[in-house]
Every structure is written in C-alpha cells, then in structure tokens.
Amino acid sequence: MAIMPDRELKKGNAELLILALLEEKTRHGYEIGKLIAARSEGVLRFHVASLYPLLYRLERRGWVKGEWEPAGGRRRRYYRLTPTGRRILAEQRSRWRAFSGAVNRIVEVRHA
Amino acid sequence: MAIMPDRELKKGNAELLILALLEEKTRHGYEIGKLIAARSEGVLRFHVASLYPLLYRLERRGWVKGEWEPAGGRRRRYYRLTPTGRRILAEQRSRWRAFSGAVNRIVEVRHA
DNA sequence: TCGCCATATATGGCTGTACTATATATCTGC
DNA sequence: GCAGATATATAGTACAGCCATATATGGCGA
Numbered sequence: 158m159a160i161m162p163d164r165e166l167k168k169g170n171a172e173l174l175i176l177a178l179l180e181e182k183t184r185h186g187y188e189i190g191k192l193i194a195a196r197s198e199g200v201l202r203f204h205v206a207s208l209y210p211l212l213y214r215l216e217r218r219g220w221v222k223g224e225w226e227p228a229g230g231r232r233r234r235y236y237r238l239t240p241t242g243r244r245i246l247a248e249q250r251s252r253w254r255a256f257s258g259a260v261n262r263i264v265e266v267r268h269a
Numbered sequence: 270m271a272i273m274p275d276r277e278l279k280k281g282n283a284e285l286l287i288l289a290l291l292e293e294k295t296r297h298g299y300e301i302g303k304l305i306a307a308r309s310e311g312v313l314r315f316h317v318a319s320l321y322p323l324l325y326r327l328e329r330r331g332w333v334k335g336e337w338e339p340a341g342g343r344r345r346r347y348y349r350l351t352p353t354g355r356r357i358l359a360e361q362r363s364r365w366r367a368f369s370g371a372v373n374r375i376v377e378v379r380h381a
Numbered sequence: 382t383c384g385c386c387a388t389a390t391a392t393g394g395c396t397g398t399a400c401t402a403t404a405t406a407t408c409t410g411c
Numbered sequence: 412g413c414a415g416a417t418a419t420a421t422a423g424t425a426c427a428g429c430c431a432t433a434t435a436t437g438g439c440g441a
Contacts, residue, residue: 165281165398166368168427177376187389197371207428209390214427231389231436250376256278257369259309264289264362277427280398299418319399321419343407343418 171203171211172220173253176238176246179221183237186212212236220245283315283323284332285365288350288358291333295349298324324348332357 178189186208194202203211212234215221220242223234238246290301298320306314315323324346327333332354335346350358 164396164428166364168280168398169277170372171428174372174375177378181378185389191388193375196375198374200367200371201375204429205390206392206430206432210392211428228389229437233389252278253372253376255312257372259312260282260286260365260369262310263286263305263308263313264365266289266293276399276425280427283399297418303417316400317419318401318403318421322421323399340418341408345418 167201167203170253171207172215173246173249174201174203175211175215176220176242176249179236179238179242180246183235185233185235187233189236215242279313279315282365283319284327285358285361286313286315287323287327288332288354288361291348291350291354292358295347297345297347299345301348327354 174193175189178184178192184192187205189212190203190205190208212221212223216223216236218241219239221236222239223236226233226235286305287301290296290304296304299317301324302315302317302320324333324335328335328348330353331351333348334351335348338345338347
C-alpha cells in the first residue's frame with residue numbers, strides 16, 4: 158500500500174502492455190521495462206523480476222518468439238509477436254476497453 | 270481464461286467499485302453485487318464469496334461502517350461510507366484515472 | 382585503472398486478492 | 412410444499428507480480 162499502491166491494479170494488464178509494445182517492433186526485456194515506465198510517465202513500472210518470468214510465460218504460450226542477439230560482448234533476447242500473439246493482443250485490447258468502460262460507468266457517476 | 274477472463278483485471282478495483290456505490294447511499298452486500306453486474310452490463314461480476322470478506326476488510330480499515338437492519342425476519346447489513354472512506358474513494362478514483370490513462374497511452378497507440 | 386552506475390538477464394520465495402466449494406436461513410410465487 | 416431468488420458466512424486454493432539476490436558487461440569520471 159505504501160510504496161507501490163497500484164500493485165494489484167497492474168495484474169492482468171502486464172501481458173497486454175508487452176504485446177502492444179511488441180506490435181511496433183521486436184524488443185528485448187530491459188527495453189520493454191524502460192519503455193513502459195517512459196510512456197506511462199512513471200505511473201506504470203514493472204520490476205525486472207516480474208518482467209522476465211512474464212516474457213517466458215508469453216513465449217511458452219507461443220504468443221511471442223525470443224531470439225538471442227549479441228550486442229557487443231553482451232547478450233540480449235529480442236522478442237517478436239507471433240501470429241497467435243497478434244490475435245491475443247486484439248482480444249486483450251477489446252477486453253481492456255470493455256473492462257475500463259465498465260469500471261468508468263460505475264466509478265465516474267456524475268453526482269450532483 | 271475460459272469462464273472468467275478478467276479475473277486478474279479486477280484485482281485492485283473491487284474496493285474502488287464498492288466505495289463508489291456507497292457514495293450514493295447506504296447499501297448491503299448482496300445489493301452491491303447485483304448493482305455492479307447491472308451497471309457494468311454483465312462485464313463485471315463479483316462472487317459473493319469475494320464480496321463479504323471484502324466488506325469486512327473495508328470495515329476493519331474504517332472506510333465503511335456496517336449496521337444490521339432487520340428486513341422482515343431476514344437480516345441485512347447496510348454499509349455507509351465513513352469520512353475516511355470518502356477520502357480514500359477520492360484517492361482511488363484519481364489513481365484509477367492515472368492508471369487507465371497510462372495503460373491507454375501504451376495500448377491505444379495509433380499505428381498506421 | 383579503479384570504482385560506480387546503467388545495462389541485461391535469471392530465479393527462489395512471499396504477499397495479497399479474488400475464486401471455488403460449501404453452508405445456513407428467509408421470502409415469494411406456483 | 413418446493414424451487415428459486417434473496418442474504419450472509421468461511422475454509423481452502425490459485426496465481427500474478429514483488430522482494431531479495433545473483434551474475435556479467437559497457438561506459439564514464441576521478
């Protein structure tokens with residue numbers, strides 16, 4: 158509650174965020190983490206310890222495909238969206254719209 | 270994934286939904302559950318087994334105050350928002366706006 | 382050249398929220 | 412009188428994301 162109040166809010170959205178970022182181009186884990194923080198202007202921050210297991214999960218399900226690429230003496234694993242991943246992204250996008258719309262209908266009631 | 274795909278999406282929003290509904294007037298648990306389903310047009314459904322413990326939690330924290338009222342031979346526990354609860358509601362509303370706005374900035378990128 | 386920070390990935394154990402399953406009891410309409 | 416809606420209660424479970432910790436490279440300043 159104190160430090161990271163949105164902890165629970167984020168649940169169920171991490172996958173959608175990652176898939177959406179991979180829609181544009183292939184990216185590696187660390188980059189994805191930084192990008193989420195940047196584009197959300199610091200509102201959303203995923204810890205690396207959440208991110209990597211999440212990427213493995215997505216790969217295990219066949220939604221993304223990772224590939225090691227050397228960057229100097231350092232290695233990076235770049236992920237790209239699979240056709241299945243693209244379909245799931247579309248589904249999760251519409252689920253998010255329905256969900257956030259429903260929450261807003263209840264929470265944003267104009268009260269005189 | 271099959272029956273209740275938003276299971277994780279809902280985490281962290283239940284409290285906000287309940288507080289928002291109690292802002293209008295005092296309500297009892299069962300009523301709150303029905304109202305969430307109705308206003309969200311079936312998108313959001315909280316099982317009673319989630320609802321009651323949640324209400325106890327809110328009461329334990331002093332955000333709501335419950336009171337037994339007989340309704341015929343049946344008893345109902347009506348909850349009303351406390352001043353603290355009202356403050357928390359305002360906080361959670363703005364957290365939700367920030368959160369959903371941030372998700373939208375990442376997910377709803379207009380891609381040519 | 383040595384130390385520090387950012388970059389980059391990996392993983393075991395924990396927390397907290399909502400669910401499943403099950404239980405009790407009253408009211409209403411057929 | 413019996414089915415289904417109303418109304419509340421709770422023990423046990425699942426699982427996403429976090430904390431702590433570990434390893435290793437690249438670049439910058441003192």
